[in-house]
Amino acid sequence: DTGVSQNPRHKITKRGQNVTFRCDPISEHNRLYWYRQTLGQGPEFLTYFQNEAQLEKSRLLSDRFSAERPKGSFSTLEIQRTEQGDSAMYLCASSSWGQGQETQYFGPGTRLLVL
Amino acid sequence: GIQVEQSPPDLILQEGANSTLRCNFSDSVNNLQWFHQNPWGQLINLFYIPSGTKQNGRLSATTVATERYSLLYISSSQTTDSGVYFCAVTHYGGATNKLIFGTGTLLAVQP
Numbered sequence: 340d341t342g343v344s345q346n347p348r349h350k351i352t353k354r355g356q357n358v359t360f361r362c363d364p365i366s367e368h369n370r371l372y373w374y375r376q377t378l379g380q381g382p383e384f385l386t387y388f389q390n391e392a393q394l395e396k397s398r399l400l401s402d403r404f405s406a407e408r409p410k411g412s413f414s415t416l417e418i419q420r421t422e423q424g425d426s427a428m429y430l431c432a433s434s435s436w437g438q439g440q441e442t443q444y445f446g447p448g449t450r451l452l453v454l
Numbered sequence: 455g456i457q458v459e460q461s462p463p464d465l466i467l468q469e470g471a472n473s474t475l476r477c478n479f480s481d482s483v484n485n486l487q488w489f490h491q492n493p494w495g496q497l498i499n500l501f502y503i504p505s506g507t508k509q510n511g512r513l514s515a516t517t518v519a520t521e522r523y524s525l526l527y528i529s530s531s532q533t534t535d536s537g538v539y540f541c542a543v544t545h546y547g548g549a550t551n552k553l554i555f556g557t558g559t560l561l562a563v564q565p
Contacts, residue, residue: 372552381540381555382497395550428495434551441485441544441551445497 341365343433343446351452352421359417360449364433371414372443373406375399376428385429388414421453456481456545458556466562467531475526475559477541485544485551486517488526491558492537500526500539531563 374382390411542553
């Protein structure tokens, strides 16, 4: 168990550019979540995958955001035409469901700064 | 939607002191987790505790689901305990188990 990993750890981009983040979950976990955290706030849910199916998207996920989990393993989150308001920490979590329990484990996050 | 509030918002302790952090939630929950977010932003799992009491070293947690609150106890605090503590819940009957985070408690432990 190597934990959840995210790349890159930091990203600085100019407004209007596209960025893509990657999340590698814990290997046996079939559930994967993306959250966003802005300064001074708790993380907020963005979207959720069970295996390769994207089952829920938050209203926070505008049409500039897209997420994929093509083979039910790693996931990518892409932001097109970035805006300064997209600056935040993007967190990925994975979990598995068993015996009525689900514990989510978080990666170290990708910190995005849009200039 | 479900509301999750934490208190106190900020707490300053001397090393060695004990503290209690509180999490109130406005509706029934399936899941409750406590996290410690370190200064680098990593969320570290402390407890999965939808009900009952658990202990792990100097930390313990109690959730009274019927009264919709959870408590995190930190004993003999150390400077490495500094950071933000979040509780997060999943709403009972919700379509997914997305976590809804509380407002957080910022803890500073001084040597």
